[in-house]
Amino acid sequence: MAITLLSETLINQIAAGEVIERPASAAKELIENALDAGATRIEIATAGGGKTLLRVVDNGCGMGPDDLALAVRRHCTSKLGGGLFDIRTLGFRGEALPSIGSVARLTIASRPAGSDHGAEIAVHGGVVQAVRPTPANHGTVVEVRDLFFATPARLKFMKTERAEAAAISEVVRRMAIAFPGVRFLLSGPDRTTLEFPATGDDRLARIAQVLGRDFRDNAIEIDAERDAVRLTGFAGVPTFNRGNSLHQYVFVNGRPVQDKLIFSALRGAYAETIPHGRYPVAVLSITIDPALVDVNVHPAKSDVRFRDPGLVRGLIVGAIRQALAVDGDRSSTLGARGLMDAFRPQGAAAAGFAATGFASAPRSPGGYGGQTAYGQAPSALWSADRSPYRPLETEGRGFGEAAQAAFGSFVPAARMAPESAGAEPTVPGTALPDHPLGAARAQLHENYIVAQTGDGLVIVDQHAAHERLVYENLRKGLSTKALPAQALLIPDIVDLAEDDCDRLMVHAEELSRLGLTIERFGPGAVAVRETPAMLGEIDAAGLIRQLADELAEWDTANGLAGRLEALAATMACHGSVRSGRRLRPEEMNALLRQMEATPGSGQCNHGRPTYIEIKLADIERLFGRS
Template sequence: MVIRQLSETLINQIAAGEVIERPASAAKELIENALDAGATRIEIATSGGGKGLLRVSDNGSGMDAADLELAVKRHCTSKISTTLDDIRTLGFRGEALPSIGSVAKLSISSRRKDSAGGTEIAVAGGKILHLRPSASNPGTIVEVRDLFFATPARLKFLKTEKAEAAAITEVVKRMAIAFPGVRFVLSGTDRSTLEFPATGEDHLARMAQVLGKEFRDNAIELDAEREGIALTGFAGVPTFNRGNSAHQYAFVNGRPVQDKLILSAIRGAYAETIPAGRYPVAVLSLSLDPALVDVNVHPAKSDVRFRDPGLVRGLIVGAVREALARDGSRAATTGADGMLRSFRSGFQPGYQRPAQGAWSAGTSPSRPFQTANGGFGARPQASFDGLSMPAARAEPQAQPWQQSRSAEEPPPRYPLGAARAQIHENYIVAQTDDGLVIVDQHAAHERLVFEAMRKALQSTQLPSQVLLIPEIVDLPEEDCDRLMMHAEGLKGLGLAIERFGPGAIAVRETPAMLGEVDAQGLIRQLADEIAEWDTASGLSAKLEYVAATMACHGSVRSGRRLRPEEMNALLRQMEMTPGSGQCNHGRPTYIELKLSDIERLFGRS
């Protein structure tokens, strides 16, 4: 075979395959150039999902004729000179414009602010068509038509026009979040106009423009620093989550990235607070010395490599968890909105009032309502097993179907209020200063038990209770083998197990804080979960996950009737426990309804 030098056009087309994968890639490169030029207003117009037309206009510094002639040649840039260790701009490779020009019809009109006139250059299929004076406003207009006309095979791999247009929208959103001081306008024949007015230094206002106003009400501010790496941004409360990770935005030195390390750190920070299949909403911005991060990993510049990835991950996980512990227990405002939507005003025509005497107090089969004094002749129940609850302040007891508080008595001052009733033997209704709270007693107690176990794990072995008669659990032999490999770690959690023949496990001790526990169900679930792990790895990395499983099995169950002091003790403990706004599986433990929301239901506001 004969080795030959490739033509410049073919070299550019090969490079375009890496840099310009789809219309959104071209949009990203052109917007980055506009931002690097100092633009404060950027307008993007598309047609045919960006395949037919992509136009980016800005009011940046502009270029003269000599700059334009160099701009469409490979490896010509104004952003770096001799080293890649101090990259402070979005672009730096000098490949975007020549790559676009090699596969599309490209025209650039530009004018410097101090110039009397502008210049236009046109490139098609890698060939310069003309370079001539033009009437231009200060700034630059880049117009790309018939993308991939020179490489028609690439068109077959593009998605529908609607999908490609949506990808461009996502690029604009990410850039808009990163640069709140810039006004972005996205329009075209294939979309409705999208505008993000500049918000100056108010990053949260820009995030609300992109992510919706609900994010402002459900976001927790982040501000942390470790060994010269600063992390800022906002993390959504766990109960404010989405069905995919598209609402997670990460930036490194102002550059939008989609880095696996950062996304993994976000997922780890929200462990045991987000339901399976749901994703948190977060906007994270890392600032560090450019020499500590490599942005030249891929021509698309969306991946980065950190010199100390462990430090970066630890910073993100620690900062987010600290923020969630500080302010993440509150319920998402969307929970109350969903509750309001579920209500229906007025009565149902099919409703029939029961005959006189058909219901007697406390005899309804489902026991739908119980007041906080254990009303309707209810017998007091036992206190919570195993978990010590703080003494609750004595609250005036409401009589059935009567006002629970006198007009002169001040409302409760606790954040979660005072318990007023238990309905369907699972939900606690509490009155707060300005509304009411509905608590899922099982989900709430599950979180309290888990946090108690987690805290105990950090200090000493959990106390256990010896079973008078060991519980024998029949399991497949391979499950028994896996459980016994981790017997020592389980012992630290207060769960003592022994082998009982080839296909059985004997449970001799269970964690004392769980009280009465379904040992059969607990062992079987642990066996299933351990089977999913790498059995060669130690259990130490999984102890918190095991603790969450144990907490679920040892929590107060749905259907248990509680005394008023137990309900109030649960509320007080929730107020003192980090992460009590959601259970170990990420479901909300309570929903808050403001008085103003209740008044809206009755048309009083």
């Protein structure tokens, strides 16, 4: 079979299969070009989920007629002045525009600053038309119509218009977070307008535009640096989590990436603090020397490779854990909001209250709204002295047996016994200390501690809180001293590849501190002589192979430490204060003080919140006092 040279159009269509996978890929490439051109305002319009129309308008530097002619040719770019070892732009391969033009109807109109008129070029299915003058504003307008009309087979694999439009929206969100100083506007007949006004240097304000105000209220700032690699951004408190990883945004030198190493490090940083199946919310930005990272792994430029992946992973895990230890022991605002919503009238009841004016009427000086529940103004303010109905004072008033039966359960608060209220006795005479979790006031249902703070109250799950305290003490023991080891009567010989044996022996001292003692047994085997006593009877060969695989992929042996921490979590769960135990006031306050001094006490070992904080302003709002 003879070898032939492929045509330029076919070459571009093959390249388009990698660069332009779907309309969202084309949108990403065009937005990157606009950002590289210095645009501060980018407008994106779509129709048919981007398959029928995709238009990107920017106010960047623009292009002249000569540049337009080169822009639609492969391997033509203005962004590789420093070579592949110093890439400081989002685009650099010179493949996006010719790839789009080979499978769609592409039109580019541009006018550089200082030019009197614009120029336009069109590429339809790989056929390049001549450059012609056209009226245009400063900047560039790129219009893509009938995407993949030249490769109909690709259209069969497209998703619905709604799904493709959602993918484009996600691309715009990621770009908006990465560039808070740029205004983004996404519009089209298949969606409502999505606008992100520029926020300048206030990155958290832009993140709040994308992720919502809840993230701003529950975010912890991250700023750490190690060996010329800097990590900045914001991470949510552990109790502020989601059911998928779509709310995790990672950027490397301003480029949105989907890197497995970084996402794995993010999971490791939140280990033992988030329930299984839940994911943290985070926006992380890594700044690194371009020579130490390879962004040319895939034409889509979404994968990167670091020269020292262990350094990057350690920086992410260490920085997030340090931030959580300092500022992460606070309850998510969603918990308190959900609790307050449970007290508010819902559905028809809410509508009924609103209709009568009772819930929304302004408060009068006497403490009630200006209208009654029937919508009529009272003749005079209510007074207990003038009212013939005083259910709290039934003794000696001659109300009769009927009134006694109706109001007998309402007794003055001063006469209310603690047992009748279903709560532990309050703590009289205890001054309110200046502590974040306040002073214990009562215990409800032998499990929930109610504490009063300076500006609200805190409800603590005593079992979950004490479970976390015990677990942290066990973890501290694991990290500060060598663990007891159990010697094997007959050493377990594990056959491995020679490379795996070499990697294991490099970490032999670290493993020995965790109670696992290994020795080299020939070129392709290791002998296990001691195992951690905490684990009891274990499959030593399986553990060694698991550690060897982990070392081969990540160059870390955290698997054994993870198993020990999991066992410590189980021990803490069974050894903590159980639900149903009555606590004395001094015990409750001691638990609160220990929580304040223990990192990670805001959630239990299973990731559930240990306490919920309710502000006094929210409580007053429920009663219409604010």
